[in-house]
Amino acid sequence: MPSIFDILGPVMIGPSSSHTAGAAKLGYVARQLLGAEPGRAEITLYNSFARTYKGHGTDRAIIGGILGMKPDDEMLRDSLEIAKKMGLKYEFKLIMKAPKLHPNSARIKLHDLGGNSIEMVGSSLGGGRIEIVEIEGFKVSFSVMTHTIVIIADDIPGSIAHISGAIAEKNINIANMFVSREEKLANMIIEVDQDVPEDVLKKIRSFGWVHYVRLVEPIF
Amino acid sequence: MEINSFEDILRYSEQMNATIPEVMIEYEIRKTGKSREQVIEGVRKILNVMIESVNNGLARDVKSPSGLLNNFAKKVYNAKVNVLTVNFQKAIARAMAVSEVNACMGRIAAAPTAGSSGIIPAVITTMMEEHGIDEDRAIEGLLVASAIGLLIVKNASVAGSEAGCMGETGSAAAMGASAIVYLLGGNNKQIESAACFAIEGAMGLVCDPIAGLVEIPCIFRNAIGVANAFTSAQIALSGVESIIPLDEVILAMNEVAELMSPKLKETAQGGLANTKTAREIQRRFIYQIDIGK
CATH class of the missing domain: 3.30.70.260 (ACT domain)
Known part of the structure; x- marks a missing residue:
């Protein structure tokens, strides 16, 4: 059931609620699952995420989320530069065809400086809504509402x-x-x-x- | 409290002896458990983000990462030539300003989507400037717009991937048109007619973004959406009534959305996105991929 704030909103950094706002949320959830300052990130973008990611700032949004920025934080735009300053190393892999996953999906593996890591897969469903579908190899389904x-x-x-x-x-x-x-x-x-x-x-x-x-x- | 049709809105409006903004506040309170003040403050926050996004787009250097957009809004705002009136020129520039902010990873309020986020801010800030509408009245205008948006979300779609640009800038224009009519004292029938005219003017509009970027033609369709909103409001406020009721217009919109080819729904496979020039642009920008290290 839509709220009027699904119609007027969300307040977000452009250009796309699926490819930018939802992506930032996925990064932010991965950061919370790690529970520490991340030192290294390995990110795989699937399907539509892999195709549009530069143009829609999906890379900047996910890295921004991993750095603790929310979907309406204007620093998202500069997150790749901020990551370098903060010593977060990252790499992106692109998989153009992953038919079992939602078109906008990402696998994010984060490592902290103490040798701990966490790996999750999540999807951006549109309008900034997300679903986490895998954590540490377990199939899950929750939307962080x-x-x-x-x-x-x-x-x-x-x-x-x-x-x-x-x-x-x-x-x-x-x-x-x-x-x-x-x-x-x-x-x-x-x-x-x-x-x-x-x-x-x-x-x-x-x-x-x-x-x-x-x-x-x-x-x- | 269920709102599924404009008929429902009119019925609640009559039962509660309330304006459409009041009906929407009551809807939100019952839907979310928020207080009246929280709802109004929530809309005020959206209004402020909208105003800020217009100002940012007109003040900042806004060049998109692809280079396709390059301070177009400022060019229009400052142009010496105006085809009609200065306020019309400014209204168009404001919509383009927000579109550029959106494309350049600035902060916007999706209304109803990020791709169509220029129209309602341009409508509302223009009404504030040209008609002296204050903040509290502007909030009421946004609530009227939300009513139309809600009906489209429920009975058709505002997503480019489902209803093309008709769903995005067409919906925003309808929402904006109804807000203009309300703010100029129009009655509920006139609010309904304005929304109808705007949707009718955007019926079948495809979503064919060059290189899949929310840039071109999105920025121009936002500008044209503002013109659509003011045009539709002008006609409705003059007393011309829509022949087809809004609820039926929205169902027609849904039918058209279903008939549209997936190639014309945000997939960048048809229309402008499939032109020779667009394909070249796509090769140049999208496949230059830097995957970090």
Whole structure:
């Protein structure tokens, strides 16, 4: 159901809501998933993203997002130069035909300076809306319209109860929860109705069987 | 509260004994849970971004990365020759200014899209300057525009990839036309007619951007969209009524969108994008790819 601000807006850096605003959001989500200052980025652009990327500033938008710029930040235009100054190394690969992926899709792998990395695939759906479709090899589907907790943990009995307990303890309402499994690991995507305080994340992180916890905040 | 047709808007307007802007504020409150003040402040923010984008496009050096756009808006704004009146010349320049800001990775408010983002700012700032419309009234004008945009989103499309440039600059012109009529005291029937005329004037307009860039012909279609908006408003305010009701015009727009070839919907495969010159430009700019290191 459209809001009037889907008609008048979004406020964004041009030229394209799909190729620029959505791309900046994807970079910004990757940065949040890394949870640290990125030192190196490997980006693969697929399909339409690969074809239009220079002309629509998709490269600048994704790098800007990785540097922490939002879709309405005028610094996006100069993000490649800013990346050089800040010591962010990046490379783009282009794949013109990836029929299984949405026409505007990107794979982003970020490395921090401490040797940690995160890899995700996301799509820009139009009007600045995005969908994250893969994180660390797990198939996922969420759109970052609300605060979203991303967890990778050992697949053990009771894990969901422990995690949802830690969230419920602080009176945070879970709107949606998706769980998927790959061999012995489980991935959980938990969409909640409000911001999540750091101590909730800390508690989840303290469980011995949890390997990865990040909070992704919505980007407007 | 569902708004699916102009009929719905008229019914709510009657039931609530309210103007179209008031109906839209109520719609947004019920849709999102925002307060009245939040809705108005949200539109004010959009208005300010629009004004800023017009000013930036007329003041800054705006040259697109491809080089295709090069301070066209300033050229039009400062031209010694004017074909009609100075305010008409300025209105066109304002739409081009925002289009250039958009192409050059500046900040704009998509309304309804980034590709058509010049029209409504040009309409509103021109109304503010020529008719002394203040900020609060301009916000009401934008709310009227949002009503027309909402109907098109629901029953046709504003995306170039679905409805061509008819969906983008055609919708923006219809939204702008209805805002002009409202701001000059027109009634709901006249608001409806203005939107109809603008869509009728853009029916079947294709999206064929050179080299796939949001530059040419987008900037000219934004300029022409402003002329369309003022033309349609002039006719409607004179008391000429649309023969076809707006709801049916929008359905016709949807039918035309479905009949249009995908080559003419933002894919840069047909029309101007497929000319010899455009193909050369495409080779020159798009395939010079620097993939970092």
